[in-house]
Amino acid sequence: MRIAKVVVDVPASQTNRVFDYNIPSKFAGSVHKGMRVIVPFGPRKIMGFVLDLTDESDFDRLKDISDLMDVTPVLTSELLDLGKWLSEQTLSFYISVFQAMLPQVLKAKYKKELHKLTSEELPYQLEEIFAFRDYISYDEFIERDGHHGNLQKAISDGVLEINYLVNSRETVKKESMITVNRESYLVEEELANLSKQAVKQRQLLSHFIKYPEPISQKTLLEQLKTTRASLKPLLEQGILKETKQEVYRNPYREDKYPETKALPLTNQQSEAIEPILSSIKQKVHQVFLLHGVTGSGKTEVYLQSIQEVINKGKEAIVLVPEIALTPQMVERFKGRFGSNVAVLHSALSAGEKFDEWRKIQRKQVKVVVGARSAIFAPFENVGIIIIDEEHETSYKQEEHPRYHARDVAIYRGEKHDCPVILGSATPTLESFARAQKGIYKLLTLSKRMNDAKMPKVNIVDMRDELHKGNRSMFSTKLKEEIELRLKKQEQIVLFLNRRGYSTFVMCRDCGHVIECPHCDIALTYHRKNERLKCHYCAHEKQMPSHCPDCESDTIRYFGTGTQKVEEALSEMIPEARVIRMDVDTTRRKGSHEKLLTQFGRHEADILLGTQMIAKGLDFGKVTLVGVLAADSLLHLPDFRASEKTFQLLTQVSGRAGRHSLPGEVVVQTYTPEHYSVQLASEYNFEQFFKQEMNMRKTFQYPPYYFLTLITVSHPNQVRVVEVTKTIVQLLNKHLSEQARILGPTPSPLTRVKDRYRYQCMVKYKNEPNQRKIIKKILSFYDAEIQKKDLLIQVDLQPYQLM
Ligand SMILES: Nc1ncnc2c1ncn2[C@@H]1O[C@H](COP(=O)(O)OP(=O)(O)OP(=O)(O)O)[C@@H](O)[C@H]1O
Ligand SMILES: [Zn+2]
Numbered sequence: 071m072r073i074a075k076v077v078v079d080v081p082a083s084q085t086n087r088v089f090d091y092n093i094p095s096k097f098a099g100s101v102h103k104g105m106r107v108i109v110p111f112g113p114r115k116i117m118g119f120v121l122d123l124t125d126e127s128d129f130d131r132l133k134d135i136s137d138l139m140d141v142t143p144v145l146t147s148e149l150l151d152l153g154k155w156l157s158e159q160t161l162s163f164y165i166s167v168f169q170a171m172l173p174q175v176l177k178a179k180y181k182k183e184l185h186k187l188t189s190e191e192l193p194y195q196l197e198e199i200f201a202f203r204d205y206i207s208y209d210e211f212i213e214r215d216g217h218h219g220n221l222q223k224a225i226s227d228g229v230l231e232i233n234y235l236v237n238s239r240e241t242v243k244k245e246s247m248i249t250v251n252r253e254s255y256l257v258e259e260e261l262a263n264l265s266k267q268a269v270k271q272r273q274l275l276s277h278f279i280k281y282p283e284p285i286s287q288k289t290l291l292e293q294l295k296t297t298r299a300s301l302k303p304l305l306e307q308g309i310l311k312e313t314k315q316e317v318y319r320n321p322y323r324e325d326k327y328p329e330t331k332a333l334p335l336t337n338q339q340s341e342a343i344e345p346i347l348s349s350i351k352q353k354v355h356q357v358f359l360l361h362g363v364t365g366s367g368k369t370e371v372y373l374q375s376i377q378e379v380i381n382k383g384k385e386a387i388v389l390v391p392e393i394a395l396t397p398q399m400v401e402r403f404k405g406r407f408g409s410n411v412a413v414l415h416s417a418l419s420a421g422e423k424f425d426e427w428r429k430i431q432r433k434q435v436k437v438v439v440g441a442r443s444a445i446f447a448p449f450e451n452v453g454i455i456i457i458d459e460e461h462e463t464s465y466k467q468e469e470h471p472r473y474h475a476r477d478v479a480i481y482r483g484e485k486h487d488c489p490v491i492l493g494s495a496t497p498t499l500e501s502f503a504r505a506q507k508g509i510y511k512l513l514t515l516s517k518r519m520n521d522a523k524m525p526k527v528n529i530v531d532m533r534d535e536l537h538k539g540n541r542s543m544f545s546t547k548l549k550e551e552i553e554l555r556l557k558k559q560e561q562i563v564l565f566l567n568r569r570g571y572s573t574f575v576m577c578r579d580c581g582h583v584i585e586c587p588h589c590d591i592a593l594t595y596h597r598k599n600e601r602l603k604c605h606y607c608a609h610e611k612q613m614p615s616h617c618p619d620c621e622s623d624t625i626r627y628f629g630t631g632t633q634k635v636e637e638a639l640s641e642m643i644p645e646a647r648v649i650r651m652d653v654d655t656t657r658r659k660g661s662h663e664k665l666l667t668q669f670g671r672h673e674a675d676i677l678l679g680t681q682m683i684a685k686g687l688d689f690g691k692v693t694l695v696g697v698l699a700a701d702s703l704l705h706l707p708d709f710r711a712s713e714k715t716f717q718l719l720t721q722v723s724g725r726a727g728r729h730s731l732p733g734e735v736v737v738q739t740y741t742p743e744h745y746s747v748q749l750a751s752e753y754n755f756e757q758f759f760k761q762e763m764n765m766r767k768t769f770q771y772p773p774y775y776f777l778t779l780i781t782v783s784h785p786n787q788v789r790v791v792e793v794t795k796t797i798v799q800l801l802n803k804h805l806s807e808q809a810r811i812l813g814p815t816p817s818p819l820t821r822v823k824d825r826y827r828y829q830c831m832v833k834y835k836n837e838p839n840q841r842k843i844i845k846k847i848l849s850f851y852d853a854e855i856q857k858k859d860l861l862i863q864v865d866l867q868p869y870q871l872m
């Protein structure tokens with residue numbers, strides 16, 4: 071094959087296709103599908119993916135491929151096909167999709183350099199920056215305030231040119247290895263010749279006489295409690311030799327996880343696993359919805375299904391929501407499958423992620439456990455795909471390409487003729503509706519392990535508390551229950567939705583709320599350094615002492631953040647030992663793990679936290695769960711608000727009474743009559759499903775209707791409204807009569823980072839032409855979009871309606 075079909079790294083409508091490049095003879099036979107190459111494109115050199123090889127081209131005079139970035143393909147041909155499909159599905163550019171499938175470090179970095187083309191001096195202003203060098207980086211030119219006009223003139227005069235370089239950022243970690251470089255009798259001679267004072271060197275040589283095999287320098291120095299200085303003379307004399315060896319950064323060391331064996335399954339578990347195993351054996355694709363209450367042993371069903379897949383010589387992909395990818399979760403997979411497991415977690419460093427990914431690519435592991443993007447694991451013989459907590463919204467990517475991992479899982483499951491398991495105690499309405507229709511096969515685990523009871527849920531009406539004169543954030547009931555658990559030496563989980571939920575600053579005199587000057591949203595108060603921060607654009611400022619509006623000094627922060635709860639807690643029950651887990655206390659790598667280990671060892675009585683403690687935790691001594699403000703999700707401008715509240719309450723309650731001790735839950739709320747609060751407290755998923763489905767039908771939302779959300783943003787408000795109006799008109803004209811087009815309306819977040827945001831929404835049942843129409847609209851605005859002023863976001867499966 072002489073010609074490569076390449077998708078180039080220019081995300082734009084006109085370049086969203088393959089370009090043909092000639093394979094120069096020096097690369098003949100080395101270019102393969104799925105490899106990254108460097109190609110000339112206009113005046114620059116850029117990265118591209120080889121999609122195909124051919125001998126024919128409709129164009130003559132093709133340019134040559136400049137360089138290869140890979141030795142082996144980074145994308146399998148299945149992933150290339152998946153990418154093409156996904157870019158159609160999500161209306162994303164090919165290049166964005168392929169890049170989303172790869173670890174961050176494989177994204178190319180571009181560098182510009184200015185090269186002198188003359189031996190003469192450059193014009194004064196330029197030579198001042200060049201300082202007689204032949205080339206400088208473009209960044210330096212900008213840093214030194216270089217003038218663009220001068221640059222352009224020099225380029226058109228032919229004395230300068232811009233060169234574009236493509237850099238790879240991937241780094242392979244190398245470790246120093248020390249080896250003996252002499253026959254052993256010679257080493258013994260050297261040892262005999264060494265002076266008595268050279269203690270460390272004597273130890274080093276004795277080590278290698280006893281253990282002649284290569285050893286990592288780090289381990290060697292640690293073992294002998296010495297430093298590089300004592301090693302150096304031996305290296306210089308050539309008695310020892312230093313080599314570099316590629317190693318993986320290994321964030322999850324196998325030896326840390328005790329090995330586990332398959333547990334004898336309960337009757338319910340056996341019934342649930344049977345159809346999965348037969349799908350594996352018969353190699354037929356089927357989607358299973360595993361609806362199992364919290365603590366019913368879903369994970370054991372996953373583990374034993376995976377074992378079957380491994381026995382068949384195949385591979386498994388397991389998706390877990392980011393925040394549930396806790397050390398406990400990793401331990402369960404590593405404990406069962408040891409070094410056969412790769413873990414892909416966003417808390418890993420870019421290098422660690424790259425190494426875990428390479429273990430998958432090199433087929434050195436059989437199982438990957440990871441967050442959303444692990445669905446693109448480059449396995450070629452997939453035998454099962456599992457999505458745990460399938461209701462989690464983090465499976466939907468909220469930037470280009472806007473894909474849902476569930477759709478990708480099902481696509482890959484079909485290609486590999488293997489089962490896909492969606493597991494949850496609170497499945498999404500979409501999935502449960504499909505299971506009822508028989509599109510997915512429903513498997514049910516209705517009982518907890520050892521027949522443990524679901525914890526009793528007490529709903530406390532916080533309005534009553536206020537009337538009784540209790541102004542604190544703890545109801546009398548919750549306070550009593552906490553004290554009781556402390557007395558019995560049991561543990562407590564306290565849950566507060568969202569970090570700094572509504573910790574906004576308000577003037578009590580005039581009601582003025584301090585907002586971000588660039589976004590229409592209240593700033594959040596951070597106590598630690600007395601600062602106000604915007605969570606959308608990172609704008610921050612000092613907490614004012616007086617109201618900027620009325621000068622009153624009664625300006626205060628409102629609402630409850632985890633920090634505030636922690637303070638109130640230590641005032642109320644000073645002897646309680648509290649661990650706080652939120653974004654602030656878990657930012658450092660490994661801190662998440664450390665806090666949970668401490669809690670597991672009962673070094674604290676209370677675990678206080680946000681969303682991140684709602685899932686996956688399995689601690690036997692936890693007998694009380696307190697939900698401080700159940701309403702916080704209920705009032706979001708989102709048609710899924712009730713569903714999310716139901717899910718969250720069920721998940722949090724599920725953390726109590728999981729082993730032998732019985733559990734109890736206290737839910738504090740201002741709307742105790744709301745059906746999602748009521749039904750969650752009864753663990754009545756079926757009734758909730760019925761009721762919520764009725765609502766969705768009445769108000770025409772998924773799963774009865776499909777939604778498309780188009781968000782337009784621009785620094786100029788007039789332009790935003792204009793464009794959104796035009797889009798609505800075009801949609802009205804080209805979509806069918808049945809489609810309902812709502813808008814233009816301002817987005818719930820109307821201004822972010824000084825850009826105005828408007829939206830329109832399409833509700834529809836069947837619009838086969840919709841994608842084509844939207845594509846046309848997008849390419850109509852392409853020029854304006856390329857200038858970066860106008861932004862049009864299309865979400866064909868919106869989860870975030872803000
Ligand atoms: N067959 C079994 N025999 C004995 N113990 C089991 C068995 N299956 C699971 N368990 C134990 O029961 C507990 C709960 O199981 P697991 O955590 O898998 O439930 P889950 O359904 O995944 O829960 P959640 O959805 O709340 O995370 C765990 O401690 C697990 O080790
Ligand atoms: Zn802001």
Ligand SMILES: [Zn+2]
Pocket residue numbers: 577578579580581582617618619620621622
């Ligand atoms: Zn005021």
